[in-house]
Amino acid sequence: MKRWTLWLPLGLFAFFLGLAAYQLTQPKDEFVPSTMIGKPLPRFDLRAAADGLPGVKTADFTDGKPRLLNIWASWCLPCIAEAPHLASLREQGVEIVGIAIRDRPEDVARFLATHGNPYMRIGADDLSEVQLAIGSSGVPETFVIDGEGRILHQHIGDVRAADVPELIGKLQEAGQ
Amino acid sequence: MIPELGLAALWLAAALAALQLAGGVLAQRDHAADLAATVRPAAIMQGLLALFAFLMLLRSFVVTDLSVKLVADNSHSMKPLIFKLAGAWGNHEGSMLLWVTVMSLAGGLIALIERRLPERTMQATLAAQGFVALGFYAFLLLSSNPFERLPVPAVEGLGLNPLLQDIGLAFHPPTLYFGYVGLSVAFSFAVGALLTRQVTPEFARVMRPWVLGAWVFLTLGITAGSYWAYYELGWGGWWFWDPVENASLMPWLAATALLHSASVLAARDALRSWTIMLGVVAFSMSMVGTFLVRSGILTSVHAFAVDPERGSFILALLALYIGGALLLFALRAGTISEGQRFAMVSREGALVFNNVMLSATLGIVLLGTLYPLLAEAFGARVSVGPPYFNPVSAIFVVPMLIVMTLGPLLRWRHDNIDRIRLPLAILVAVAVSLALLVGLLASIGLLPMLGLVLSLPLAIAAFLPLVGRRLTRVPLASWGMVIAHFGVAVALFGMASESAFTRERLAAVAIGGTERVAGWQVTLEGIDAVAGPNWTALEARILAQRGAGEPVRITPQARNFWTPPQQTTESAQITRWDGQLYAVIGDQTSDGRWQLRLWWKPFVTFIWYGGVLIALGGVLAIVGRVSGDLKRRRATRRGATRRKERVGLRGEPSAAGDTA
Numbered sequence: 001m002k003r004w005t006l007w008l009p010l011g012l013f014a015f016f017l018g019l020a021a022y023q024l025t026q027p028k029d030e031f032v033p034s035t036m037i038g039k040p041l042p043r044f045d046l047r048a049a050a051d052g053l054p055g056v057k058t059a060d061f062t063d064g065k066p067r068l069l070n071i072w073a074s075w076c077l078p079c080i081a082e083a084p085h086l087a088s089l090r091e092q093g094v095e096i097v098g099i100a101i102r103d104r105p106e107d108v109a110r111f112l113a114t115h116g117n118p119y120m121r122i123g124a125d126d127l128s129e130v131q132l133a134i135g136s137s138g139v140p141e142t143f144v145i146d147g148e149g150r151i152l153h154q155h156i157g158d159v160r161a162a163d164v165p166e167l168i169g170k171l172q173e174a175g176q
Numbered sequence: 177m178i179p180e181l182g183l184a185a186l187w188l189a190a191a192l193a194a195l196q197l198a199g200g201v202l203a204q205r206d207h208a209a210d211l212a213a214t215v216r217p218a219a220i221m222q223g224l225l226a227l228f229a230f231l232m233l234l235r236s237f238v239v240t241d242l243s244v245k246l247v248a249d250n251s252h253s254m255k256p257l258i259f260k261l262a263g264a265w266g267n268h269e270g271s272m273l274l275w276v277t278v279m280s281l282a283g284g285l286i287a288l289i290e291r292r293l294p295e296r297t298m299q300a301t302l303a304a305q306g307f308v309a310l311g312f313y314a315f316l317l318l319s320s321n322p323f324e325r326l327p328v329p330a331v332e333g334l335g336l337n338p339l340l341q342d343i344g345l346a347f348h349p350p351t352l353y354f355g356y357v358g359l360s361v362a363f364s365f366a367v368g369a370l371l372t373r374q375v376t377p378e379f380a381r382v383m384r385p386w387v388l389g390a391w392v393f394l395t396l397g398i399t400a401g402s403y404w405a406y407y408e409l410g411w412g413g414w415w416f417w418d419p420v421e422n423a424s425l426m427p428w429l430a431a432t433a434l435l436h437s438a439s440v441l442a443a444r445d446a447l448r449s450w451t452i453m454l455g456v457v458a459f460s461m462s463m464v465g466t467f468l469v470r471s472g473i474l475t476s477v478h479a480f481a482v483d484p485e486r487g488s489f490i491l492a493l494l495a496l497y498i499g500g501a502l503l504l505f506a507l508r509a510g511t512i513s514e515g516q517r518f519a520m521v522s523r524e525g526a527l528v529f530n531n532v533m534l535s536a537t538l539g540i541v542l543l544g545t546l547y548p549l550l551a552e553a554f555g556a557r558v559s560v561g562p563p564y565f566n567p568v569s570a571i572f573v574v575p576m577l578i579v580m581t582l583g584p585l586l587r588w589r590h591d592n593i594d595r596i597r598l599p600l601a602i603l604v605a606v607a608v609s610l611a612l613l614v615g616l617l618a619s620i621g622l623l624p625m626l627g628l629v630l631s632l633p634l635a636i637a638a639f640l641p642l643v644g645r646r647l648t649r650v651p652l653a654s655w656g657m658v659i660a661h662f663g664v665a666v667a668l669f670g671m672a673s674e675s676a677f678t679r680e681r682l683a684a685v686a687i688g689g690t691e692r693v694a695g696w697q698v699t700l701e702g703i704d705a706v707a708g709p710n711w712t713a714l715e716a717r718i719l720a721q722r723g724a725g726e727p728v729r730i731t732p733q734a735r736n737f738w739t740p741p742q743q744t745t746e747s748a749q750i751t752r753w754d755g756q757l758y759a760v761i762g763d764q765t766s767d768g769r770w771q772l773r774l775w776w777k778p779f780v781t782f783i784w785y786g787g788v789l790i791a792l793g794g795v796l797a798i799v800g801r802v803s804g805d806l807k808r809r810r811a812t813r814r815g816a817t818r819r820k821e822r823v824g825l826r827g828e829p830s831a832a833g834d835t836a
Contacts, residue, residue, distance in 0.1 A: 006509050009453065010502040013460070016546065017495050023473050023549055024487055047766070075736065102763065126763060 034135025034143075034154045041149045042133040046123025049100040050108040056097055056123030064147035066174035068094055068167065070119070071131055071141045073101045074111035079140045082158035083115040089164055090118035094171060098122040101131055101139050142167065146174040179244050179323040182232030186273075186323075189225035189280065190313035192218045193306040196283075200303020203296060204371065215299045216287040222309065223284025230277040233322055237264040240333060246270060246322050248330035255333075262346030268470075268486065269322035271349050276312040278357045282386070283309065286361065292378055293368075301368030308360055311493040319489055344404065351397045352424070356462040358390025359427060362434065366455030367501055370508050375448040375515075380441035381805070383455070385798050387438060390458075391431045392794035398424050399787030410745030410760045412775045414674070414783055417565040422545040423465030426538055430458035433534040436527050444588055446516045446524055449509040450531070456505060460498040461538070467494055473549060519590040526583030533576035540568050570623055577630045577668070581637040584657065599640055603633040620676040627672025635665035652800025660793025667786025673755075673779040684769040694776035696757055697721045701729075703761075703770060711737045713746070716761040716770065720750055732761045756780050 036042075045057040061067060070086065072079040086096055098119040100108050108122065125131055134143065134151060144153035144167065153170045155163060196218040203212030236244045237260050240253045250270075251263045265274040283305040290298060316322065365383040369375045401424060406414040415421065434454040440447045467473075471487025518524040544560045551558045581603060585596045593600070611629045614620065620628075638661035642650060679694035690699045701717040713733040721727040730748035737744065750757040755778040762771030 003510055006449075006506045009457075010499070010506050013498055013502050016464075017491070017499065019546070019549060019553060020467070020471075020473060020491055022553060024471060024491060126766065 033156075034151070036133075036135040036151050037154055039151060041145065041151060042130070044123075044130045044133065046099065046125055046130060049098070049103060049122040049124035050105055050112060053117075053119060054121045056099060056121050058149060060097065060121065061145050061149035062147070065095065066144065066146050066152075066171045068096045068171070069134075069143040069145050070096055070098050071101060071136045071139055071143075072098055073103050073139050074107040075103070076101075076139045078158035079111075080115055082140055082160070083118070085159045085161055085164055086118040087116050089159075089167065092164075092168060094168065095120050099125050099130055101125050101128055144170045144174055178232050178241065179236055179325065182229040182236075183321070183323040185225045185229040185232065186313065186317060189222045189229065190310060190317060192222040192225065193280075193309040193313060196222060196306030197303050197310060200299040200301075200306065203299040203303075212295075212299055215302050219280075219287035219302045219305065220284040222306070223280040223282075223287075226273075226277040226280035230273055233270060233273060234261060234264050236323075237261060242331070242333060243325050243329035245324045245326050248326060248333050250333070252333040258343075259346065265349055266346065269316070269320040271353070272312065272316055272320055273322050274350065275353045275357065276309060276316065278353055279305075279312070279360055280309055282357055282361050283364075290382060292382055294372065294374055297368050297372045297374045297379070299368075300371040301364045304364040304367035304371075305361070308364065308497060311496060315489050315493065319485070344400070348397070348400070351393050351400070355390045355393035355397060355427065355431075356459075356466070358386045358393065359431060359459045359462050361386040362390065362455045363459035363497075363501070366452045367504065370452055370501075370504055370512075373508065373512060375441075375452060375512050377442050377445045380438040380451060381801075384435070384438050384442060385801055385805075387431060387435050387458075388794050388798045388801070391428070391435055392791045392798070394424065394428045394431060395787060395791040395794065398428055399784050399791070402787070403784050406780075407747060407749070408744075410747045412678075412680075412747075412758050412760070412773075412777070414671075414780070417544070417560070417562055419545050420469055422541050423468050426541055426545075427458055427461040427465060429534050429538040429541065430454060430461045433531045433538070434458050436534075437531050440524050440527050441515070444516050444518065444524055446514075446518055447528065447531075448515045449505075449512050450528075452509065452512075453505060454531075454535075456498065456501045457535075457538075460494070460501075461542075463490070463494045463498065464542075467491055468545070516589075518588075521586065521593060522591050523583060523586045523588045526579050526586055529579050530576050530583065533572045533579070536572040537569050537576075540572065541565065544568075566623060570626070574626055574630070577634060577664075580661065580664070581630070581634045584641045584661065585637065599637070603637055606636065607633045618676070624672045624676035627668050628676065631665050631669035631672060634668065635662055638662040638665060652803070653797045654800075656793045656795070656797030656800060658793070659796060660790045663786045663789025663791075663793055665786070666782050666789055667784075670779050670782025670784075670786060674777050674783065677778045678780075679776045681772075681774040683772055683774075684765045684767075685772045686769045689769070691772065691774060693757075693774045695722055696774075696776060698757075698759070698772075698774055700770060700772060706733070708735075711735045714761065716759075716772070718748070718759055718772075720757055720759070722752070722757075730757075730759055732759045734761050734763075751781060754778060 041058050041061055043058050046055050048055040061069075068089065072082075090096060096118050098121070100122055103124060103126075105124075108124075112119075123130070131139075135154070136143075138156070140158050142155040142159055143151055144155075146152050152174050153167075155167065159167065196215055199211040199215040199218065203209075203215060233246075235241075236247050237251055238257070240247060240251055240260065242248045242253075246267065246269055247263075250267045251260055255263065264270045283302060286298075286305075287302055293301070362383050365379065365386070369379045398421075401421065402414050405416065405421075406412070434451065434457075437447045437451045437454055441451045467487065467490045470490055473487060544564050547560050548558050582596070582600065585599055587595075607629050610632055611625070614625060614628055638658055641654065642658060681691055681693040683691050685691055685700045687700055687702055690697060692698070697720070699719045699721075701719055704715045704717065706713050706715045713735040715731050715733045718730050718732065719727050720730060728750050730750060732748040733746040735744045735746055745760050745762075747758055747760045749759070755776060758775040758777060760773040762773060764770055
């Protein structure tokens with residue numbers, strides 16, 4: 001074996017060590033941002049997820065009024081936590097469109113009866129097709145959609161009290 | 177009092193590890209005989225103290241001492257005893273204590289019984305063992321104290337999660353740790369041999385049982401893990417090239433290579449620095465694996481026990497141990513002579529070739545596992561999967577399998593292909609006719625085809641070393657090789673057959689509806705709601721019938737857990753000798769039918785039977801080697817006594833030689 005080859009393992013190991021140490025000190029971003037931000041909503045047409053509320057289709061977002069699109073499910077615990085904050089957004093005049101992921105009509109109805117209904121319409125996304133198409137990787141997530149149906153902003157995780165003014169701000173930006 | 181005793185024992189053990197390190201290092205100089213004499217007793221005592229500490233932890237768990245934080249967090253007074261015990265190592269602190277306990281006991285054992293190596297090499301080995309242990313003690317005592325008390329005892333423990341009360345989960349971590357510890361012992365032997373430049377066949381013989389033991393545990397761990405993923409994840413796959421799976425595969429590949437190169441060193445005194453290198457690499461791969469899993473630096477479906485602070489600690493240990501060992505290697509390996517030469521066509525030649533192929537495969541897997549980390553440093557998120565791993569690793573695995581078929585037929589040192597003309601012709605004929613047969617009857621991918629074509633000759637060739645020998649006189653270690661190589665052929669056949677011939681049927685079935693897959697007739701009888709301790713599930717009642725055979729009922733489930741909210745699929749299987757029917761129930765479609773996913777997987781079970789055979793081969797080899805060593809030791813002792821008696825008869829002063 002040549003002399004320099006004996007140093008090769010140590011060199012490779014040092015490289016690995018540097019890389020691992022660098023990555024370990026980087027803040028780990030657990031969230032996967034959507035690559036669809038800034039792009040128009042994909043085309044979809046979802047049936048109603050609950051009786052008494054209409055379903056959701058792409059054309060609903062192109063009437064010039066900015067809206068929130070909330071990805072949620074009746075089986076999701078953080079969705080219960082964010083329900084009061086969605087309600088307060090609703091009280092401040094924000095239009096919220098819901099998409100229920102892998103849900104059943106009776107469960108959706110029960111959830112709305114228990115935790116209130118901030119939604120104008122709720123579409124049923126049984127196979128997470130629309131969810132994946134707009135680049136959401138979990139429930140709940142909330143998107144700000146402008147009046148032409150473009151995705152402007154993505155909020156990952158449940159909406160908390162502190163997020164309410166930020167979302168309203170984003171909606172106002174979208175309206176200008 | 178009990179936890180404090182455990183903690184005190186741990187501190188004392190750490191102090192003894194430090195003594196072991198200092199004594200072993202100073203023993204390398206000439207005039208430190210006093211300190212050198214303490215090295216073996218320190219290692220034995222350290223093992224006993226670590227065992228004592230671990231027993232104290234077990235006791236705290238058995239009596240559910242809720243003033244101990246670890247018990248309060250991970251146990252519950254109502255748990256069955258077996259899960260109370262398993263709870264002691266089913267968490268980060270306890271599992272680290274288990275690791276260091278097993279490692280110290282292994283160190284104590286070699287200090288107690290191992291007398292074959294030069295004393296200085298042994299002291300250097302025990303110093304390395306103390307060094308490694310010291311890092312783990314520091315980890316335990318400074319950042320993960322298992323005996324930490326709560327200011328106010330808890331009223332009840334938090335650990336009654338039924339999901340974690342699984343007998344498989346209870347024995348999974350110890351299995352892995354035994355493997356890692358075996359490799360740490362091999363590492364210490366390698367460092368000791370390197371320090372004293374005593375890389376001899378004797379060194380390989382001393383190290384070999386530890387490598388074999390580690391290898392058996394790793395083989396069992398991987399086999400069980402693969403079956404668990406197949407059974408539990410409900411995707412019908414048995415290997416996903418997930419970072420955590422790769423973390424277990426890499427030490428296995430290194431240990432396999434080390435095992436074979438140690439055999440060459442033991443038998444022929446060749447491959448000296450290569451064996452040392454592999455000894456270091458095998459242990460570093462188990463540390464790298466632990467680091468990748470525990471630090472959460474890679475995203476994985478297995479992400480558990482993730483903690484960046486612990487990650488930093490493990491990385492620091494890794495830098496110290498592996499960096500140090502590799503530095504030593506770079507400085508010293510040049511002065512170790514290469515050992516015996518051999519011809520290309522020889523048993524050694526084949527072993528060297530396969531060692532290189534195994535190492536290359538290891539490199540490929542390591543690169544694929546770390547690549548996302550590298551890409552992320554440049555701001556890109558990528559995931560490396562089967563499209564990379566399968567073909568690229570096949571480049572090295574396929575030639576390895578061919579050489580593995582022929583290698584055991586060759587003689588040591590120097591051989592001629594002409595001598596094995598007949599078996600070679602038979603094996604080639606088997607392979608070619610198999611290829612023609614499969615090629616005519618079915619159209620399958622290249623990799624499964626190669627797997628099928630290579631598996632049968634390999635299975636036959638595995639037994640050829642027995643031809644012409646009296647089976648009762650064949651050493652156990654050779655039986656071990658035969659069984660393990662046959663196991664590789666069996667597993668290979670299972671993998672290839674599963675990839676090539678799996679039949680899949682995804683259908684929306686109404687209640688009472690029937691689907692067919694590969695000769696099976698599957699009827700969905702009904703869907704029931706069932707409930708468990710913390711889940712509810714939809715359970716499908718399925719009646720499956722193969723041809724005109726007896727119908728069998730299976731009940732796959734789609735489970736919803738509520739703490740934490742999580743959906744899982746519980747697949748259901750029907751096992752036959754020639755394969756498995758695998759059923760998963762999915763969602764309901766909008767028109768009221770149910771998504772049913774059915775697979776017929778021919779010979780899929782051979783994958784795990786093969787894994788078990790490989791491990792069995794390893795066990796046979798250990799038994800053979802260790803009993804051989806014991807016999808030899810008894811023989812030398814008897815010889816020594818006889819010599820003494822003869823000297824005594826002649827009336828010469830026998831004590832003269834002893835006191836000198």
